[in-house]
Amino acid sequence: xxxxxxxxxxxxxxxxxxxxxxxxxxxxxxxxxxxxxxxxxxxxxxxxxxxxxxxxxxxxxxxxxxxxxxxxxxxxxxxxxxxxxxxxxxxxxxxxxxxxxxxxxxxxxxxxxxxxxxxxxxxxxxxxxxxxxxxxxxxxxxxxxxxxxxxxxxxxxxxxxxxxxxxxxxxxxxxxxxxxxxxxxxxxxxxxxxxxxxxxxxxxxxxxxxxxxxxxxxxxxxxxxxxxxxxxxxxxxxxxxxxxxxxxxxxxxxxxxxxxxxxxxxxxxxxxxxxxxxx
Amino acid sequence: xxxxxxxxxxxxxxxxxxxxxxxxxxxxxxxxxxxxxxxxxxxxxxxxxxxxxxxxxxxxxxxxxxxxxxxxxxxxxxxxxxxxxxxxxxxxxxxxxxxxxxxxxxxxxxxxxxxxxxxxxxxxxxxxxxxxxxxxxxxxxxxxxxxxxxxxxxxxxxxxxxxxxxxxxxxxxxxxxxxxxxxxxxxxxxxxxxxxxxxxxxxxxxxxxxxxxxxxxxxxxxxxxxxxxxxxxxxxxxxxxxxxxxxxxxxxxxxxxxxxxxxxx
Numbered sequence: 001x002x003x004x005x006x007x008x009x010x011x012x013x014x015x016x017x018x019x020x021x022x023x024x025x026x027x028x029x030x031x032x033x034x035x036x037x038x039x040x041x042x043x044x045x046x047x048x049x050x051x052x053x054x055x056x057x058x059x060x061x062x063x064x065x066x067x068x069x070x071x072x073x074x075x076x077x078x079x080x081x082x083x084x085x086x087x088x089x090x091x092x093x094x095x096x097x098x099x100x101x102x103x104x105x106x107x108x109x110x111x112x113x114x115x116x117x118x119x120x121x122x123x124x125x126x127x128x129x130x131x132x133x134x135x136x137x138x139x140x141x142x143x144x145x146x147x148x149x150x151x152x153x154x155x156x157x158x159x160x161x162x163x164x165x166x167x168x169x170x171x172x173x174x175x176x177x178x179x180x181x182x183x184x185x186x187x188x189x190x191x192x193x194x195x196x197x198x199x200x201x202x203x204x205x206x207x208x209x210x211x212x213x214x215x216x217x218x219x220x221x222x223x224x225x226x227x228x229x230x231x232x233x234x235x236x237x238x239x240x241x242x243x244x245x246x247x248x249x250x251x252x253x254x255x256x257x258x259x260x261x262x263x264x265x266x267x268x269x270x271x272x273x274x275x276x277x278x279x
Numbered sequence: 280x281x282x283x284x285x286x287x288x289x290x291x292x293x294x295x296x297x298x299x300x301x302x303x304x305x306x307x308x309x310x311x312x313x314x315x316x317x318x319x320x321x322x323x324x325x326x327x328x329x330x331x332x333x334x335x336x337x338x339x340x341x342x343x344x345x346x347x348x349x350x351x352x353x354x355x356x357x358x359x360x361x362x363x364x365x366x367x368x369x370x371x372x373x374x375x376x377x378x379x380x381x382x383x384x385x386x387x388x389x390x391x392x393x394x395x396x397x398x399x400x401x402x403x404x405x406x407x408x409x410x411x412x413x414x415x416x417x418x419x420x421x422x423x424x425x426x427x428x429x430x431x432x433x434x435x436x437x438x439x440x441x442x443x444x445x446x447x448x449x450x451x452x453x454x455x456x457x458x459x460x461x462x463x464x465x466x467x468x469x470x471x472x473x474x475x476x477x478x479x480x481x482x483x484x485x486x487x488x489x490x491x492x493x494x495x496x497x498x499x500x501x502x503x504x505x506x507x508x509x510x511x512x513x514x515x516x517x518x519x520x521x522x523x524x525x526x527x528x529x530x531x532x533x534x535x536x537x538x539x540x541x542x543x544x
Contacts, residue, residue, distance in 0.1 A: 054504055077506065085504040092494045093501035097413040097445045104516035106505035111512045121516070139448035153505065 004065075005161060005193050006030035006053060011062035013048055022048045023216045025062070030161075035187060035194045037204035037224075040213030041238035046197045049213070050165040053195070054083040067160065081110075084154030086167040090146035094138045099130060102138070103153040110157065124156035125149075128182050144175025148182060155186065161193040162186075169199060180206070201234075202242045205263045212237065225261045244268055288348075289411050294339035295524065296409045301418030303525035307532050308406045314532065315399050317539040324394050326542070330535055331398045338409050345408070349400060356396045363389035412444040417517050434510030442498070450491070457486050 006029065013023045023045045030036050040046050051057040052064055055076035064071040066079045087093045096102030103121045112120070125131045128148040138146060147167055154162055164183065168176040180203060187194050196203060204210050210227045212220040214237050220227060228234070228245045235241065241249075244265050248258050256275070262268050291297075296304075318324045335342055369384025406415070420437035427433050458468060461482045468479050 051500075056500055056503060077508065080504065080506055083504075085501075087497065087501055087504075089497055091449055092497035094445070095442065095498065095502055095505075097411075097441055101413065101516060105502075105507070108513045108516055109506040109508065111514050114514060114516065114518065117514065117516050137448070138445065139452065157505065 003032040004029040005032045005067055006195070007063075007065040008049075008052075009063045009065075011052065011059045011064060013052060013057060013060050021216050023052075023059075026216070026218055027062075028211055028218055028221060030193060030195060032160075032193055033187075033191050034208045035184075035196070035206070037207035037210045038195065038197045038213060039199070039201060039204050039210060039239060040219075041199070044213040045216040046213055047165055048216075050085065050163050050195070050197055053161075053163060054080050054085055081157070082160045084157055084159035084162045086147065086150045086154055086162065086164050088166040088169055090143045090150060090170060091138065093150055094146060097137065098134070099125070099136050099138075099141070099149050100134045102149055103156050106153055106157045120156045124152040127155055127186060128152045142175060143171045144178050147171060147175065147179045151179070151182060151186075159192075161195065164194065164196040164198070166197055166199070168203065176200075176203075199239070201228075201239060201245075205242050205244070212239075224263055228263060229260060288407065290340050290408050292339050294337060294409065296334070296338040296405065298522075298524075299409075299528060300519055300521045300525045301410050301414040302422055302519060302521065303528055304406050304410055305415070305418045305422060307528060308403050310532055310536075311402050312399065314536045314539065315395050315402075317536060317543060318395070319391070320542070320544050323539050323542050324391065326535070326538065327398055328394070331402050334405060335401060338405055340408055345401065345404065349404060352400050356393045356400075359396060360389045360393040363392055413441055413517070416441045416444065417519055421519055434513075438510075446494070450487070453490060454483065454487060457483055 008026050008028050011023055011026045012021055014021045026045075026049070038046050038049060048057065052059055052071070053066065055071055058071065058073075067082055069075050069079055071079060094102050095105045100121050103124055104117055107117045107120060122131065125134065128151050130145065130148050130152060133141065133145065133149075138149075141149070150167070151162070162183070168179050171179065183194060183196075184206075186192060196207065198204055205224050205228070207224060210220075210222065210224055211218055212227060212234070219237065220230070228241060231241045231245060231249060242263070244263060248262060248268065251258055258268075258271060262271055315327065318327050332342075335345065364381055364385045365379065367385035367388045368380070368382050369388070371383040372380060373383055373386065374381040410418075416437050419440070420433055423431070423433045423436070462468065466479050466482055468476070468483075470476075471479070
């Protein structure tokens with residue numbers, strides 16, 4: 001079994017003494033090098049989960065372990081070094097006045113010498129194809145470009161795990177694909193662990209594993225193909241199923257027997273192609 | 280209107296002045312404010328004018344562009360000029376027309392004060408025209424650094440300044456968006472008496488404030504997630520480099536002020 005990189009043991013959390021629990025008895029693990037998608041409708045506790053993973057919040061009950069370090073006041077900065085986060089709004093996480101300043105911001109915080117900083121800033125921006133934008137100001141960039149800079153500034157810190165907290169939800173379809181492509185390439189190249197928190201089940205379909213959250217609890221956990229099998233249930237939870245799944249469903253209703261592991265468009269095209277040949 | 284105004288805007292071209300250290304520029308502009316007051320006769324004003332225009336030429340920005348951009352400030356200059364002409368009653372009486380009396384002293388004083396204003400505006404606008412906001416912030420931080428010993432929060436001030444500068448265009452965009460959204464719902468920003476107009480601003484200001492709070496919250500979270508824990512133990516990405524030309528520029532300014540003092544009467 002792969003190394004458990006993130007581990008939640010019966011974690012409960014609420015924002016206020018009187019408030020209802022945002023998370024109740026949540027337990028799950030994330031393995032090293034996997035792409036995990038956490039899905040759920042608004043208020044299901046997804047973002048709270050993300051903030052618990054790098055100590056922006058602390059659990060009320062239960063323990064959170066990141067790379068075998070227990071989340072606590074003393075270790076919080078060591079944990080943050082290993083966890084990079086990309087947030088939803090591309091504008092509100094851009095600290096620097098220009099692209100390179102923004103990428104350097106995290107490095108400055110870690111007291112990294114200037115020469116190394118320059119090198120790492122360039123390297124990180126090369127990874128996300130933004131080297132030509134070194135001196136651009138944020139208001140001249142598109143949303144997708146800003147998110148790529150946000151990824152670069154996380155990368156420059158060389159984290160072991162990157163959390164995408166609805167990082168693509170404010171982007172147009174092209175920006176979304178761009179950002180996800182970049183993350184996927186990086187994951188393969190650098191052996192990163194990715195946790196993507198999202199509404200978008202198309203995005204989740206590409207993950208290695210999915211956790212469905214509902215009302216602050218883990219509702220279901222499994223491979224994408226298993227999760228999408230429960231399509232009606234998902235719709236009831238307020239989640240929309242991906243287009244390919246919908247298509248497969250209506251093909252099945254029309255008498256075509258399509259294997260359950262077909263989730264991506266390409267695979268479905270291949271399958272239909274072969275189906276035709278057999279006739 | 281915003282497009283034409285160049286007050287406080289940065290013009291990215293290549294020039295000696297662009298390449299200068301922001302600290303040197305800040306010091307020089309600060310000193311120039313005092314140097315301007317040294318001039319008090321045609322000779323000294325002439326010298327000051329030559330100095331200002333050489334500086335403008337060195338900045339490699341079209342002078343006509345600068346003058347056009349500062350047009351609205353010239354109304355202010357004209358206003359002070361007229362005030363001096365009409366209200367300074369010194370020297371020989373030049374014109375007497377009804378209740379309007381123009382004296383020689385008033386005319387000269389008016390010209391001098393306007394020139395002073397003119398040079399000051401041109402020269403100080405050079406700072407923002409040739410220096411990026413972030414450079415100005417860096418320069419200020421470095422110049423204020425000695426104040427750290429007096430427990431003055433220099434790093435915090437500089438960080439606040441640079442974040443404020445970075446958010447100006449973002450907030451401008453947002454203001455425009457909210458304004459249009461409210462106009463679409465029937466809010467009229469441009470008509471009515473002063474009070475109705477002031478009231479029309481409320482549906483603009485409140486969302487803007489609330490969004491600013493939200494932004495601040497998210498920004499703080501993002502900063503913390505990237506390991507920001509205060510000014511202690513931080514390194515700096517931007518490097519300020521004091522060159523020979525910076526020392527030279529300072530020396531020229533000192534030479535100018537000495538000459539001005541000598542030529543004063």
